[in-house]
Amino acid sequence: MRLQRINKLLLFILVSLLGVLILSPGAFSGDSPEELYRGGYLQIKQADKSFYEKDYEEALAKYESAEIALGGIKTEYPEWSPELIEVRLNKCRERLDETRNLISENKSWEHPLKIHFIDVGQGDSTLIQTPDGTTILIDGGKIWCYTFLGDYLRRAGVEKIDYLMVSHPHGDHYGGLIKILKSFKVDTILVSGQKDTTDHYQRYMETVKSLKEVKYKMARAGDKYSFGDVELLIMHPSSKLPDSINDCSIIAKLTYGDESFLFTGDAEEDAELEAIGRGYNMKSTVLKVAHHGSRTSTDQYFLSRVSPEEAVIFVGANNAYGHPTPQVLRRLKRGGIKTYRTDLDGTILYISNGKEHRVELPGKAVYPEYDISPENQGKAIANRETLIYYKPREELARRVPPDDRIYFETGAAAEMAGYRRFWY
Ligand SMILES: [Zn+2]
Incomplete structure (x- = not known):
């Protein structure tokens, strides 16, 4: 019996609470200036966090919804703390500009x-x-x-x-x-x-x-x-x-x-x-x-x-x-x-x-180098592309790509074939 009464009391309290909530629509829908302000304020705090974490897209979205919430108070409840709203809005818009600039700057560095x-x-x-x-x-x-x-x-x-x-x-x-x-x-x-x-x-x-x-x-x-x-x-x-x-x-x-x-x-x-x-x-x-x-x-x-x-x-x-x-x-x-x-x-x-x-x-430039096989070590090494030849064991001879190489027994033979000594 006692338990039933307690249950009824609880039920009554719950129904009453629900009634209060339904009768004051602003409480959850965010329509009251207090709730709009609180919503906007929280959005700005979250946006700031994203901003410092360099998640600028996320910060932009939150600053934008904060601007809408605060702007809503200004038009719907112009009498409600106008100075406070103005200060918050200005701050929010400053951050919005900064965020938009950073996003476009980051984009410009992508390409x-x-x-x-x-x-x-x-x-x-x-x-x-x-x-x-x-x-x-x-x-x-x-x-x-x-x-x-x-x-x-x-x-x-x-x-x-x-x-x-x-x-x-x-x-x-x-x-x-x-x-x-x-x-x-x-x-x-x-x-x-x-x-x-x-x-x-x-x-x-x-x-x-x-x-x-x-x-x-x-x-x-x-x-x-x-x-x-x-x-x-x-x-x-x-x-x-x-x-x-x-x-x-x-x-x-x-x-x-x-x-x-x-x-x-x-x-x-x-x-x-x-x-x-x-x-x-x-x-x-x-x-x-x-x-x-x-x-x-x-x-x-x-x-x-x-x-x-x-x-x-x-x-x-x-x-x-x-x-x-x-x-x-x-x-x-x-x-x-x-x-x-x-x-x-x-x-x-x-x-x-x-x-x-x-x-x-x-x-600095690093030129690719290619090995010279032992049987060609003593020969003049010429480059078909440049028409230049190098003396045996010259460091630059190693830079001639194998596909472009032609070997001569002597420098004179290379010159006879139309190749010239490397010049600097
Ligand atoms: Zn020049």
Whole structure:
């Protein structure tokens, strides 16, 4: 009997509680300003936690629902602690902006612009990989660079070269391309249109002509190429080519958002001034210093127009030309321009999200080496691709890939067959 009464009492209390809950709909549906405020407050606290844990997507969703809850109080119950709501809303919106910025910044680093200034010794080679997946190669170093260059391109994930820009027809810029053209599919070759007279140039042009599907285009001042959000503007030469091969070098500016890179080949003072004279905005974040730091380029007037933050010099260690010259290094230093050099830093890799960049130094060139079997140790080792031969036991002989090798009993026999001694 006593138990039954207790049960009834409990039942009564439960029914009454349920009634109270049903009659005050705001209590669970969150409609009352107190509950809306509490809900919003908790959302912000959880969002803050996700924010500090760098789960920005989760933080964004929670800040957004907190903004809706707090905004609801402002419109539905304008009299309810308006100052408190204003302060909380402002704070919440500040965090929302910060979170949205971080999400878009993280997204921009997912597919950055990559510019590899590849260490090819005394020569130029720049690989550009744009966020939309376009591959551009500017120059390809000297003729014997191809083993390392091909290796590097493959390691960087290059399967096809969309644009191959040959700045000008000198061997330290197109030499390595003879083999690259045979090993990689190339869509379009951009050139200045100037010619050279050397045997290697003939072989390079024969290779170009043998590739029927390759488009061959002249790069002319004013031409623009777009690769998604990246733009390439040709600033030099015009159709009236200068006599000097160096001054025919293509000068081109690549822009991605707030960042830009100026490529100059081996352009000398006249070409630099002609480009300025065309009225282009020369200002660039990074300058590829022309002509390996020769004193006949990177004129002070040009440098002040470009006003780069950083500079890159392609130069071989202990080269015979005295590059880079103290004059150019002094001009760069005076301008407070941070300068990278391939002889000291190896390959220089710029990674940019269009607002800022970071630089990585993946190391100096390491050329693949191949064994020489004992019966061939004493012979001259020649390379069919480069038409260069090496003396027995010379370190560089090991760099000739087995498929490209041909052995001669003596150096004289190699020369009789049209091969030349390796020159530096
Ligand atoms: Zn050069």
